[in-house]
Amino acid sequence: MANPSKVKTFNIQAAVLRTGSPLKIESLELEGPNDDEILVRIVASGICHTDIGFVDGWDGTANPVVLGHEGAGVVEQIGKHVKGVKRGDHVVLSYQSCGRCRACRRGHPFDCEYFWEANFGFHRLDGSNALHRSGVRGHFFGQSSFATHALATERNLVKVPKSLPLELLAPMGCGLQTGAGTVINSLKVRKGKGIAIFGTGAVGLAAVMAARVVGADPIIGVDIKPIRLKLARELGATHIIDNRRHDIASHITRITGSGIDYVLDTTGDQEMFEITIRTLNRKGILALLAGNESAGSLSEGRKVISVIQGDAVPQRFIPNLIRLYQTGRFPFDRLVKFYNFSKINTAIADAKSGETIKPVLRISKE
Numbered sequence: 001m002a003n004p005s006k007v008k009t010f011n012i013q014a015a016v017l018r019t020g021s022p023l024k025i026e027s028l029e030l031e032g033p034n035d036d037e038i039l040v041r042i043v044a045s046g047i048c049h050t051d052i053g054f055v056d057g058w059d060g061t062a063n064p065v066v067l068g069h070e071g072a073g074v075v076e077q078i079g080k081h082v083k084g085v086k087r088g089d090h091v092v093l094s095y096q097s098c099g100r101c102r103a104c105r106r107g108h109p110f111d112c113e114y115f116w117e118a119n120f121g122f123h124r125l126d127g128s129n130a131l132h133r134s135g136v137r138g139h140f141f142g143q144s145s146f147a148t149h150a151l152a153t154e155r156n157l158v159k160v161p162k163s164l165p166l167e168l169l170a171p172m173g174c175g176l177q178t179g180a181g182t183v184i185n186s187l188k189v190r191k192g193k194g195i196a197i198f199g200t201g202a203v204g205l206a207a208v209m210a211a212r213v214v215g216a217d218p219i220i221g222v223d224i225k226p227i228r229l230k231l232a233r234e235l236g237a238t239h240i241i242d243n244r245r246h247d248i249a250s251h252i253t254r255i256t257g258s259g260i261d262y263v264l265d266t267t268g269d270q271e272m273f274e275i276t277i278r279t280l281n282r283k284g285i286l287a288l289l290a291g292n293e294s295a296g297s298l299s300e301g302r303k304v305i306s307v308i309q310g311d312a313v314p315q316r317f318i319p320n321l322i323r324l325y326q327t328g329r330f331p332f333d334r335l336v337k338f339y340n341f342s343k344i345n346t347a348i349a350d351a352k353s354g355e356t357i358k359p360v361l362r363i364s365k366e
């Protein structure tokens, strides 16, 4: 630990989650950066359903927190052990990992043994908290990006080209990586194989675009919201099913003539799980993304896998997604709607109602 008298502090603005009230932008004191940290001025942050889950489920038994885990911004200061970035670099922030456990050493940070603590612990892995002077907890996903500034490390930061607007790249760090990574890295969907995607929000639509990139056929989008289904169709779904009006299982059978090779479920709904089991081909794989299920084997070689962050190493995968975007093959800009930081509660409400697929907060000028 640094000598407390020498610790630098910054005044920042952050959206704070307290009990019984909407998020409120407050002035806080942020300490840092530590030797292995980077102080990033946040230009924009996506809002993801994990943030919303915390807002809705906050019971107030713990101190207030700063959420946000799809930050993008400009490097403002670096700790003395930081080698890979310099002041002025443009960066996208992603999930955090420890860097020391067996999975991290094998190059699989998405399987980090300390994943929960590093991303949902609201403190650094050494237990310290850079917002403690304000009585607030940060470090959500190693960032807490609903703020004008965030501390990251080289493990959860990705340098990005300056030729693209940072505000557009913000959602790369979680939702888009998760959807596309599940198709490309976890399921390894190949050309000509069929995939059904349950839930066509930001994660599901990223999966649709990735399925088109790898040449999957058919690509079946399932949702209850006509606007999202229309977008799924435009982004690469060969078929869409409105499951409020149609039976999913019989539709999939009609489309494929048999069953489906892969299912990606973003809904976590038990009913969807049962439908999947009935429609999956022999040796087919179901990928669960809602986070609370367990993996396992089913009859006739079918498998269920539970995927975290699309099995993606951000420093490799996000640049790949950016290249796909630049060549017109991953048009994720179609999902994004921008909001001023002060409208964070409106942005969350629009995401919950389904009116906006991927809200992105504009926090400071690039």
Ligand SMILES: [Zn+2]
Pocket: 097, 098, 099, 100, 101, 102, 103, 104, 109, 111, 112, 113, 114
């Ligand atoms: Zn680890």
Ligand SMILES: [Zn+2]
Pocket: 048, 049, 050, 051, 069, 174, 175
């Ligand atoms: Zn997320």
